[in-house]
Amino acid sequence: MNNLLVFQSDFGLADGAVSAMYGVAKSVSLDLQLYDVTHEIPAYNIFEASYRLYQSTSYWPEGTVFVSIVDPGVGSDRLSVVAKTHANQYIVTPDNGTLTHLSQSVGLSEVREIDEKVNRLPRSYESYTFHGRDVYAFTGARLASGTITFEEVGPRVDLDEIIELTIPEVEIKDHIITGYIDILDVRFGNVWTNINKQFFEQEGIGYGDTLEVTIYNHSRQIYKNLISFGKSFADTRVGEPLLYINSLEKIGVALNQGSFADAYHIKTGFQSKIQLRKVEKSIYR
Known part of the structure; x- marks a missing residue:
């Protein structure tokens, strides 16, 4: 990994949500370099989250870890995953369609479900509404810093089971x-x-x-x-x-x-x- 951790979300910058994720990441490793795609994705707009990853990830070096949180199903039974693309980049995100554009453009080589027994911010187990901080930022930081390997994220998920949005054809x-x-x-x-x-x-x-x-x-x-x-x-x-x-x-x-x-x-x-x-x-x- 290259210590590059890039965030995107629909949180905006009006409160402390993004700052909290940065703090979690830096608590894992002060060597991490933190950047943003955007935090201005319209609320709950999974399609736009997917598109913005497609728009930006190809310009980053191999080994870059992206954390994408547009998660209207937070706290539900939707999976939390890390996807490895064919370009050797990593996307930490809910499995809700956010991986659609990357799957159809660069392609996904492997996906793993986040094992929250290991990869979750300590003392956060009673919080069910801020997985961006407690699960995704924490896991992304551990992966980007080399604290864990991709295999230590959790068990493999069948690529055919990953949720994809319908994209109309020309x-x-x-x-x-x-x-x-x-x-x-x-x-x-x-x-x-x-x-x-x-x-x-x-x-x-x-x-x-x-x-x-x-x-x-x-x-x-x-x-x-x-x-x-x-x-x-x-x-x-x-x-x-x-x-x-x-x-x-x-x-x-x-x-x-x-x-x-x-x-x-x-x-x-x-x-x-x-x-x-x-x-x-x-x-x-």
Whole structure:
């Protein structure tokens, strides 16, 4: 292990929850280097927890341990696990779907259930609502510091038994690409879809092309417009929309120096469908 311990949660920073997890980790080893993905995941949003791990873990060194706590089932019979990915990174998390994106992208090589008789903060057994501190931060710190090996986390769990969320697939019919809005680029209000750039290549869509973009919330159309496909925000005027390839090589929709999500009240999830169709350029004489 490399002493790197990275946290994410839906706790926010308004109270002492995150600080308590840091304290537990440092109590295990002062040599640990503590970092964050984010603590601003919307409350109970397991899909976003899964996505943010997918967004960030591949840029960290092998041996990095991630602790992810978005746990609406805390205190229930859901499992607490540590997953080892094919990239030799470790994810400490409840087994509630948080591992979905990593399982489908980099892949999981092994998962172990946390043995709480060994890997639980001492004198915390009467607490059932803060496993992020008492189980996940403690176990993650012990693993990242080399206090325990991966095998000492607990018994192996069959990979087929790990809970995965349903992720809708992109479809193409009659040259219309239909996908979904996975997540928002929160700070800037850009919309990130699940449409990989290969679908544009398949349909012969290149930079400078114009596409008809239609967005639905459930079955209700909430947006329809012609938008150009550019390399960067500089390819359009301030205040105008743009299609682009985001940092995960998927199609995003932005409003140059504005929030597309706020302007058009865009939501994320299965109810938020987006359709893209290339518009042939007209030749005027």
